[in-house]
Structures are given as structure tokens and as C-alpha cells.
Amino acid sequence: MTLPIxxxxxxILRKKGAKVTAFDDALARLAADMIDTMHDAAGIxxxxxxxxxxxxxxxxxxxxxxxxxxxxxxxxRPPLELFMPLIIVNPIIVLVPxxxxxxxxxxxxxxxxxxxVVRPDxxxxxxxxxxxxxxxxxxxxLLSRCVQHEADHLNGxxxxxxxxxxxxxxxxxxxxALKKQTREAAKK
Numbered sequence: 642m643t644l645p646i647x648x649x650x651x652x653i654l655r656k657k658g659a660k661v662t663a664f665d666d667a668l669a670r671l672a673a674d675m676i677d678t679m680h681d682a683a684g685i686x687x688x689x690x691x692x693x694x695x696x697x698x699x700x701x702x703x704x705x706x707x708x709x710x711x712x713x714x715x716x717x718r719p720p721l722e723l724f725m726p727l728i729i730v731n732p733i734i735v736l737v738p739x740x741x742x743x744x745x746x747x748x749x750x751x752x753x754x755x756x757x758v759v760r761p762d763x764x765x766x767x768x769x770x771x772x773x774x775x776x777x778x779x780x781x782x783l784l785s786r787c788v789q790h791e792a793d794h795l796n797g798x799x800x801x802x803x804x805x806x807x808x809x810x811x812x813x814x815x816x817x818a819l820k821k822q823t824r825e826a827a828k829k
Contacts, residue, residue, distance in 0.1 A: 643678045644692040649751050649799070649816065650823040656695035658688075658795040661730045664773030668698070672728045672771045675700045679726075684749045686787045688794030691750050699791035702726035703784055710782030727778075730769040732792050737763040744786055746800045754815045756808045758800055760789050 647653055661668065671694070679687040679700055688699040702725050703710070714724050742762045747755045763781040766788055770776060780788065790800055801809060801816065 642674050643681045644674050646678065646682060646687075646749050647691050647693050648819060648823045648826070649748075649754075649801075650820040651693075651750075651827075653693055653695060654690050654750060654794070654799060655797045656690060657797045658690060658695045658697040660697050661769075664730075664769070664771065668730075669771045672698065672700060676702065676726045676728075679749070682749050685783075686791040687749060688791045690794050690797070697731045697795050699729050699732075699795060700726055701729065701784070701787050701791060703787060706783060708783035710780060710784045712778060712780040712784055714778050715776055728771045729766070729788070729791070730771065730773075732766050732768040732788070732795070734789070734792055735765045736761040736789075737765075742786075744783075746786070746790060748790070748800050750799075751801070751816075751819065754812055754819065756801070756804050756812050758786075758790075758803045758808075759805075760786055760803070764788060766792070 675687050675692060678692060679702065685703055685706060686699060686701045689696045704721050704725050712718065738761055740762050741759050743757045743759045745755050746758045762785060764785045765777065765779045767775065767777050
């Protein structure tokens with residue numbers, strides 16, 4: 642089932658997610674609904690805050706991208722189809738600070754707004770899946786960027802917070818229009 646995606650300027654997007662402690666059918670259903678929502682919106686990642694829930698849960702699926710990236714999942718290199726879509730619960734990220742890369746990012750909570758963001762290219766993330774099983778993912782490229790973007794959401798950080806001043810200034814008119822649209826929608 643698809644869920645409504647929260648738009649920029651909604652307070653929930655700035656809330657740090659609570660740690661997930663119950664790995665039950667409700668969590669599995671929520672994760673499945675988030676995957677449906679992400680796919681329906683043609684996204685590659687979605688955080689719980691974006692569907693109105695401040696918890697440490699996000700989903701990622703890069704199977705349809707043509708981007709090059711490397712990964713190691715639980716010490717092996719299985720095909721993406723075996724572990725994606727990823728359900729990431731309570732992630733703990735360790736970034737490899739160098740090298741960094743600038744890449745144009747978008748966000749489902751910011752329809753049609755894009756801007757360059759500099760992020761480290763490689764990371765290790767330890768997390769649990771929807772059943773509470775622990776996993777470790779080491780990755781680079783777009784997969785690393787996507788995990789960082791979604792983990793930022795889980796901590797109330799938005800991709801616009803990571804943009805330099807010139808990039809942010811260039812999209813300011815679109816951000817103001819989206820804020821106004823979100824305010825008006827909240828009044829209905």
C-alpha cells in the first residue's frame with residue numbers, strides 16, 4: 642500500500658527518529674508499505690520521517706539504477722537482487738572521510754528540486770533488518786550517497802542542510818514556493 646509522502650517544511654522532517662525496539666509484523670508491514678511508496682514515486686530511498694513517522698527506519702533500492710558502485714554485504718558480494726530493497730533499521734554509520742564527491746541529489750519530499758551535495762564516497766553501515774537480524778554493508782558511490790541521505794532524514798537533517806550557500810541560493814525560489822504550498826495544504 643502506498644503512503645502519502647510528507648513535503649518540505651513539515652515539522653516531522655526535522656525530528657530525530659526514535660530507536661526501533663519492536664521487530665514485529667507492524668514494522669514489516671510499514672517497511673513493505675514504504676518500499677511500495679518509494680517505488681510508486683520512482684525513488685531510490687525513503688525514510689520513515691517522509692511518511693510521517695519519526696523512527697529509525699529507511700528503505701533503499703538501487704536495482705534499477707545504471708550507476709556504478711561497489712558493495713560488500715555481510716562480508717560477501719551477493720547480487721543486488723538478493724538483498725534489495727534494503728530495509729535499514731537503527732543504522733550506525735562510519736564514514737570514510739576521503740575522498741568526497743559532489744553529486745546532484747533530489748528528495749521525494751522536495752519534488753523536482755535538485756542540488757549538488759558533497760558527501761564522503763564510502764561508508765560502512767551496521768543495521769538491523771525488519772526481523773531484527775544484524776547486517777553490515779560497506780559501499781561507495783550512489784549506494785553510499787543514498788544511505789547517507791536517508792540516514793540524515795532519520796536524524797532530522799535534510800539534503801538542503803548539506804548544500805553550500807551558492808547551491809542553496811540557486812534553489813531558494815523553489816524552496817519558498819514549496820514551503821508556501823505545504824503551508825496551504827496543512828490548512829485544508
